[in-house]
Structures are given as C-alpha cells and as structure tokens.
Amino acid sequence: xxxxxxxxxxxxxxxxxxxxxxxxxxxxxxxxxxxxxxxxxxxxxxxxxxxxxxxxxxxxxxxxxxxxxxxxxxxxxxxxxxxxxxxxxxxxxxxxxxxxxxxxxxxxxxxxxxxxxxxxxxxxxxxxxxxxxxxxxxxxxxxxxxxxxxxxxxxxxxxxxxxxxxxxxxxxxxxxxxxxxxxxxxxxxxxxxxxxxxxxxxxxxxxxxxxxxxxxxxxxxxxxxxxxxxxxxxxxxxxxxxxxxxxxxxxxxxx
Amino acid sequence: xxxxxxxxxxxxxxxxxxxxxxxxxxxxxxxxxxxxxxxxxxxxxxxxxxxxxxxxxxxxxxxxxxxxxxxxxxxxxxxxxxxxxxxxxxxxxxxxxxxxxxxxxxxxxxxxxxxxxxxxxxxxxxxxxxxxxxxxxxxxxxxxxxxxxxxxxxxxxxxxxxxxxxxxxxxxxxxxxxxxxxxxxxxxxxxxxxxxxxxxxxxxxxxxxxxxxxxxxxxxxxxxxxxxxxxxxxxxxxxxxxxxxxxxxxxxxxxxxxxxxxxxxxxxxxxxxxxxxxxxxxxxxxxxxxxxxxxxxxxxxxxxxxxxxxxxxxxxxxxxxxxxxxxxxxxxxxxxxxxxxxxxxxxxx
Numbered sequence: 001x002x003x004x005x006x007x008x009x010x011x012x013x014x015x016x017x018x019x020x021x022x023x024x025x026x027x028x029x030x031x032x033x034x035x036x037x038x039x040x041x042x043x044x045x046x047x048x049x050x051x052x053x054x055x056x057x058x059x060x061x062x063x064x065x066x067x068x069x070x071x072x073x074x075x076x077x078x079x080x081x082x083x084x085x086x087x088x089x090x091x092x093x094x095x096x097x098x099x100x101x102x103x104x105x106x107x108x109x110x111x112x113x114x115x116x117x118x119x120x121x122x123x124x125x126x127x128x129x130x131x132x133x134x135x136x137x138x139x140x141x142x143x144x145x146x147x148x149x150x151x152x153x154x155x156x157x158x159x160x161x162x163x164x165x166x167x168x169x170x171x172x173x174x175x176x177x178x179x180x181x182x183x184x185x186x187x188x189x190x191x192x193x194x195x196x197x198x199x200x201x202x203x204x205x206x207x208x209x210x211x212x213x214x215x216x217x218x219x220x221x222x223x224x225x226x227x228x229x230x231x232x233x234x235x236x237x238x239x240x241x242x243x244x245x246x247x248x249x250x251x252x253x254x255x
Numbered sequence: 256x257x258x259x260x261x262x263x264x265x266x267x268x269x270x271x272x273x274x275x276x277x278x279x280x281x282x283x284x285x286x287x288x289x290x291x292x293x294x295x296x297x298x299x300x301x302x303x304x305x306x307x308x309x310x311x312x313x314x315x316x317x318x319x320x321x322x323x324x325x326x327x328x329x330x331x332x333x334x335x336x337x338x339x340x341x342x343x344x345x346x347x348x349x350x351x352x353x354x355x356x357x358x359x360x361x362x363x364x365x366x367x368x369x370x371x372x373x374x375x376x377x378x379x380x381x382x383x384x385x386x387x388x389x390x391x392x393x394x395x396x397x398x399x400x401x402x403x404x405x406x407x408x409x410x411x412x413x414x415x416x417x418x419x420x421x422x423x424x425x426x427x428x429x430x431x432x433x434x435x436x437x438x439x440x441x442x443x444x445x446x447x448x449x450x451x452x453x454x455x456x457x458x459x460x461x462x463x464x465x466x467x468x469x470x471x472x473x474x475x476x477x478x479x480x481x482x483x484x485x486x487x488x489x490x491x492x493x494x495x496x497x498x499x500x501x502x503x504x505x506x507x508x509x510x511x512x513x514x515x516x517x518x519x520x521x522x523x524x525x526x527x528x529x530x531x532x533x534x535x536x537x538x539x540x541x542x543x544x545x546x547x548x549x550x551x552x553x554x555x556x557x558x559x560x561x562x563x564x565x566x567x568x569x570x571x572x573x574x575x576x577x578x579x580x581x582x583x584x585x586x587x588x589x590x591x592x593x594x595x596x597x598x599x600x601x602x603x604x
Binding site for chain 2: 043044045046047049050056057059063064065066067068069070073076077078079080081082083084085088105106108109
C-alpha cells in the first residue's frame with residue numbers, strides 16, 4: 001500500500017534553511033502564502049515586496065520575483081510595481097515598525113488609493129531584526145530594549161490598531177485581523193490570505209491582512225509562552241475578525 | 256526634424272520625457288517645477304500612461320523605483336528640498352541598479368530657502384547625497400533646447416547603465432520660455448532580462464541592495480566601480496566656448512553659464528580674450544578636458560549661483576596649474592554680466 005502524503009513543503013517555498021528564530025511566526029506566514037500561491041497557481045505571476053526588518057530576506061524563501069523596499073516604503077514600491085504590471089499579483093509584506101512607524105504615510109495612502117495590492121502585516125509588537133525595540137504596536141507596560149521599564153503610554157502613546165485605523169478609509173476592499181498562535185487560527189489565517197490574494201486577482205482593490213505573530217526571542221520567552229502571550233495579551237487589545245468586507249456589504253445590500 | 260515650438264523649460268522637459276517613452280510619472284507638488292506635474296497630469300492619461308500624485312517626495316521616488324524595477328520608463332521631478340527627501344531612494348536605486356530619471360529644478364536653500372533659481376544642490380546631487388559609494392549621472396542643461404535634448408537622452412543612458420540619471424536645472428531654466436525644436440525619439444532599446452515580470456518560465460529573480468554575506472557587498476561595490484569607470488570613459492559632455500585662444504577661462508554651468516557667455520563677448524569686444532568652459536555632465540565631471548582647456552592660461556574663474564561648490568572639482572581638475580578664482584551669488588541671485596566682466600578685467604591684461 002502506497003503511503004499517503006498528508007503534509008509537504010509548498011512548491012512556492014524554496015528548500016533552504018530558515019534564518020528565523022524558533023517559535024517565530026514569519027515562517028508560518030511564508031508557508032501560508034506559499035500554499036495559497038500553489039493552490040491558486042500564481043507563483044509565476046507574483047511580485048513580492050520585502051520590507052526592512054526580519055522579513056527582508058522573504059524572497060530567499062518564497063520562490064517568486066522580489067524587490068526590497070527602503071524601510072517603510074513597501075506600499076509605495078508596490079504601487080509602482082503594480083501600476084507597471086497590472087496583471088501580476090503584488091504582495092507587500094511588512095512588519096509593525098515598517099508599516100506603522102516609519103511607513104505610516106505610505107501605508108495609509110496606498111490603502112486610501114485603493115491600490116489593487118495585498119498587504120500582509122506581521123504584528124509581533126516589537127522590532128525583531130534590530131534586537132527588540134519598542135514598536136508602534138508594543139503593548140502597554142511591555143518591556144523592550146527601548147522601554148526597559150515597560151511602555152509608558154503617557155510618555156510614548158498607546159499601541160496603534162492598524163485594522164481599525166485603515167477601516168476609517170473609504171477605499172479599502174477587505175481588512176481582516178488573524179493570528180498564527182495555534183493551528184485552528186493558522187487555518188483561518190490562510191483563508192484570509194487566500195481571500196486577500198483572490199480579491200487582487202479579481203481586480204477588487206486593496207486588501208489588508210494583519211497577522212498577530214510571535215517573537216519569542218525578543219520577548220525573552222520560550223515558543224509556547226510566546227504563543228500563549230499572543231492569545232492572552234495581544235488578542236484582547238487587537239481583536240480578531242473581519243473589519244471590512246465589501247463583498248459582504250454588497251451582498252447585504254442586494255438582500 | 257521635430258517641431259519648433261515656444262516652451263517653458265518645465266514643459267519642454269515634460270514633452271521630451273513623453274517623446275522618450277516615459278510610461279510612469281510620479282508627482283509631488285513643489286515650486287518651481289509644478290508645470291511638469293501639471294503637464295504630465297494632462298498628457299499621460301491621454302496616452303494611456305500612468306500619472307500618479309504621491310503622498311510625499313519619498314513615496315514618489317519609491318514608486319519610480321518599483322515601476323522601473325519592472326522595466327518601465329519611470330520618472331519623478333522636484334526641487335531642492337524635495338530632492339533632499341528623495342535621496343533615500345537614490346541610494347537604493349543605485350545599489351539595486353535600476354534605471355530611473357529624476358529632474359531637479361534647483362531653488363535657493365538651505366532649508367525651505369526661496370523659490371528662485373539657484374545652484375546650491377551641486378554637492379547634494381553630484382557627490383551622492385544618499386549613503387554608500389555611488390554616483391548618479393548628472394546633466395546640467397543651460398537652455399530650454401538642451402533641457403529637452405538631455406531629458407530624452409537621460410532615459411536611454413539610464414537604461415544603458417542601469418543608473419539614475421538626474422537633470423540638474425534651476426528655477427530660471429524651469430520658468431523661462433525659449434524656442435525649442437522637439438527632439439526625435441532615439442530608437443534606443445535596452446534588453447532588460449533583470450526586470451521583475453513574474454517568474455514565468457525562468458527562475459525567480461530579486462532586485463535589492465542588501466548584500467549581507469561575507470565579502471559579497473565589496474564585490475558588488477567593485478562591479479559598480481567598473482560601471483562608473485565605463486561611464487567616465489564614454490559619457491562626459493562639455494562645451495568649449497572660445498577657450499582655445501583665451502587668456503582667461505570662465506568655468507560655469509547651467510543658467511550661470513549664459514551670463515558668462517555674455518561677459519565673454521563683452522570682454523572680447525574690449526580686446527580681452529576670454530572663454531567659457533561649461534561642463535554639461537557634472538558627474539562624470541569633464542576633468543581631463545578642463546585641464547587641457549586651461550593649460551597655459553593666465554587665470555581660471557569659476558562662476559556659480561552658490562557659495563562655491565563646483566569650484567572644488569574645478570580646483571581638483573586644474574590641480575594648481577593655473578590660479579582658480581571664484582565668483583558666486585547664492586540665495587536665488589544671478590551673477591550680473593558686469594560683475595563677471597569686471598572680475599576678469601581685475602586680473603589685468
């Protein structure tokens with residue numbers, strides 16, 4: 001009897017060693033993107049915009065054409081790419097410092113234009129690549145290299161909720177926040193990413209998927225504690241769910 | 256021959272970019288270059304090309320980077336403070352070797368300065384401006400005609416070398432109207448196997464400037480050095496205006512050179528043999544030609560609309576063979592023909 005293969009590396013993911021830390025969420029999200037590209041048969045029509053941050057080497061893992069953007073400028077670079085290659089699937093993959101601090105203007109305006117791109121936003125509440133500084137999404141009281149006594153919201157402000165912020169804009173087509181802290185949520189995250197990519201293929205416009213993710217190394221915890229922290233600390237402040245779904249709005253209008 | 260028309264500098268540069276086949280133009284408002292974005296906003300949609308007003312100078316140039324990385328002919332334009340913001344992407348474009356065209360219609364500085372024409376951005380634009388070892392190829396037109404011709408050429412040369420070409424004009428050139436014969440398309444077509452078009456039927460490829468592995472960046476820097484040497488060997492442009500029999504040579508570029516040519520004609524009427532050596536490419540700087548042009552002369556005078564920036568390159572090129580004097584008017588002022596004439600007369604016969 002032949003063995004049945006239940007799980008394998010997606011074709012869209014290269015067979016190389018990962019530089020990501022144990023317990024990090026980037027590898028999971030890369031794999032989900034790879035699975036979606038396989039299933040949608042889109043690997044050969046995808047252009048990935050990599051950010052500055054831990055995912056700067058995303059193009060070493062996801063086997064598609066890639067371009068590296070200056071810190072925070074990924075949505076602007078993606079805009080240029082998409083406006084010149086309208087039939088390609090353009091993904092802007094960004095972390096929290098990139099998307100919500102140095103790149104806030106680019107983030108908001110690409111969304112506001114309704115650029116027909118897909119933004120995948122990894123929110124792990126910290127700057128990972130540089131060794132664990134406060135991010136715009138760092139939780140109140142969270143200890144980082146630059147908030148050694150905990151984030152004092154009266155001094156440096158409150159963590160920013162990206163989905164809620166972008167949901168004030170008219171143009172975005174789809175906005176959802178998901179999590180990759182356990183298997184059921186990873187399955188849901190994949191559905192959201194798939195949906196966001198399909199929206200782009202269908203020419204519907206801007207889709208934004210925020211992924212709550214783990215950074216055990218810079219949080220100073222083990223992998224399981226990191227996953228639990230996403231569930232117990234991040235999720236209450238960053239509620240999961242669909243914030244904008246113009247398909248559903250349209251369907252309810254028709255009814 | 257193209258059509259002879261009366262155009263503002265900004266319009267001539269825009270039309271030349273259209274003739275060159277610029278398919279993507281990314282804008283951000285700043286005086287004195289706003290006619291470029293207005294012109295492109297009107298014309299690009301009619302030609303089924305892309306005009307987009309970005310949220311910032313920074314974003315506009317990153318849009319150029321993205322579009323150009325797919326092989327499109329892309330351009331942005333700005334003026335001094337806006338160019339300062341674009342410098343970030345200039346370094347990435349240089350490191351990633353993406354062809355791009357940028358126009359800088361210089362205004363007075365530092366900071367917000369004023370909106371008059373000036374030449375205070377020589378150091379920022381010719382000496383790099385962004386981090387790391389790199390060059391932009393910089394053209395300095397002096398007339399509306401030359402602005403149109405060099406803008407067309409800038410697209411070809413950018414693709415030939417996969418480099419950012421910069422048109423360094425100023426507010427006066429941007430705003431003045433002159434007759435201009437629209438240039439003909441050159442017909443140049445570059446192969447772009449590096450362009451990001453999706454990995455269909457070929458291995459996936461990456462456009463980036465990050466080179467982390469041991470020694471890899473040095474190899475890349477050496478590769479860029481070879482490219483820069485090839486450009487220095489092939490792309491230098493300058494004008495020699497009555498230098499051959501001259502005793503006094505004025506070294507000057509762009510708008511300031513127009514004043515100097517008038518001064519030279521004045522001086523020659525008085526029996527004083529003067530000439531103008533005008534760099535048209537500021538990088539690569541015409542050092543060898545300049546050294547030859549001033550050999551055996553009595554005096555060199557560098558004239559700029561700044562406190563003296565190009566003069567450093569002039570002194571390096573002349574290398575002490577002839578005394579080099581400087582006359583500059585910063586802050587949006589233009590040197591007067593009389594003051595240039597008097598300075599040369601002060602050297603004696």
